[in-house]
Amino acid sequence: MHRICKLCGILPHDVRKGSTAPMSFFEDVANSLGLSPLGEETKHGLAKHIVKSLDQKWDKSCYSDGGTVTQIALERIEKGLRLSGRQETNKKQSVHFPTEIPFDKIQLSIDRIDRDGPAPHKASHTYDVVVNDRSYPPPAVVAFALEEMGHQIVSPGTIRAGKGTRAFKLLADAGFEPVSKHTVPTDDDEILENRVNDLLLNSDLLDEAFTGSDTPPDKSEKTASSYKRNAGVIATILRLAGGTCELCLAAAPFRRPDGHLYLEVHHVQFLAEGGLDNTKNAVALCPNCHCRCHYSEETQPLADRLYRQVNRLKKPSSGF
Ligand SMILES: [Zn+2]
Ligand SMILES: [Zn+2]
Numbered sequence: 123m124h125r126i127c128k129l130c131g132i133l134p135h136d137v138r139k140g141s142t143a144p145m146s147f148f149e150d151v152a153n154s155l156g157l158s159p160l161g162e163e164t165k166h167g168l169a170k171h172i173v174k175s176l177d178q179k180w181d182k183s184c185y186s187d188g189g190t191v192t193q194i195a196l197e198r199i200e201k202g203l204r205l206s207g208r209q210e211t212n213k214k215q216s217v218h219f220p221t222e223i224p225f226d227k228i229q230l231s232i233d234r235i236d237r238d239g240p241a242p243h244k245a246s247h248t249y250d251v252v253v254n255d256r257s258y259p260p261p262a263v264v265a266f267a268l269e270e271m272g273h274q275i276v277s278p279g280t281i282r283a284g285k286g287t288r289a290f291k292l293l294a295d296a297g298f299e300p301v302s303k304h305t306v307p308t309d310d311d312e313i314l315e316n317r318v319n320d321l322l323l324n325s326d327l328l329d330e331a332f333t334g335s336d337t338p339p340d341k342s343e344k345t346a347s348s349y350k351r352n353a354g355v356i357a358t359i360l361r362l363a364g365g366t367c368e369l370c371l372a373a374a375p376f377r378r379p380d381g382h383l384y385l386e387v388h389h390v391q392f393l394a395e396g397g398l399d400n401t402k403n404a405v406a407l408c409p410n411c412h413c414r415c416h417y418s419e420e421t422q423p424l425a426d427r428l429y430r431q432v433n434r435l436k437k438p439s440s441g442f
Contacts, residue, residue: 140190147244148172150279151199164189169199176202183319183380193316197324200248204286217280219288223267225296231266232258242278249284249300251293260300264289285326302327307335307350307399309342317353322361322382328354334400339393349393355404356387363406368432369424370411386412390428391438402436 148168157171169191173180176199184195232251235258243262250257260283265276283289283300293300304317304327321328334355342348365374365383374383385406391397405428407415415424429437 140186141193141196143191143196151203154279165191169195173198173202176206178202193313194320194323197248197320197327200284201324203282204284217268217276218273219292220268220271220273223264223271223292223296227267227270228263228293228296228298230270231263234266235262243281244278246283246300246303248303249290250303250306251298251300252306253298257306259283260289260293263298264292302354304328305332305352305354307339307352309348309350314351314353314356318356318360319380321353321357328357332358333402334358334404335398336400337398338396339399349399352399355399355401358401359387359404359406360385362401362434366406367408367411368405369407369415369428372408375408375410384409388412388415390415390425390435396438401434403438405432405435 143165145165145168148165151172152168155172155175157175166185166189169184170180173184173195178198178201180195180198184191184198186192232253236256240259240262243259243265246259246261249260251260251263252258261278261281264281264283268276281289283293285300285302290300304321308314308317332354334352339349339351342350360382363385365385366372367374367385374385376384378384386409387404388407389397389399389403390405391403393399397403411424415421415428418424429435
């Protein structure tokens, strides 16, 4: 049971949600790292071997109920592969990347995915190419674009497209820079919190200049009263606040089990009243101040005080 306002609060919870990555994903990665056969029959067991072999930390944030693993474990696998530089060399087939992929070839690739789907390539766990609000797995985009350029057919699982890879750079150079799934708005509280945790733990997943969106957040399709929220905004605000409530300026009242100081991210102009989910409209508050901002008789004076006190905030244009 959470007393915290559903609109703005980060909800604490113990068991993290399992990711939907199939067993075959872990088997492929284990194969590519030369780890098989391991005799592991659960995602948990296999993922643990992979994470450790990549010198990444395996802890309770990595696993979930029923032998599954979390998004955090997937992040660590991706990160380990990226750091080890093995993601493009240890594959059965190596891809010969051109020095550039023309815009129109990528557009043709995206048209093909619209028409036929990304198969045989799989969904990406960390990055997406986003065009007109639709998400495309970067490996499929690159693979099909290469085929459009006359290259041979690329087998699934061959192309890695996380930050720092050739595929990522080719997409970025053509104007299709993959965006971190961490900063795609979501209306799932657990996914949102997992992402915030990832972003707080891995500073390289979030650009320091990240500010969020300048257009109103999409209404969630789940219920009429929740909004898709961006983990990047929450993580950025918590970082900027540095453990101090931005209203009363007192230190956060306690630490969370993971050691982070506990503050809640609040939208000064409420999302329900048209507020934007970006850093110009969000502050980190202690639980008392957060409740005051929502439930007290002085919500407007408190909002005005926040606008005066926090330079980053921008008052909505009405009235100014
Ligand atoms: Zn406070
Ligand atoms: Zn709030």
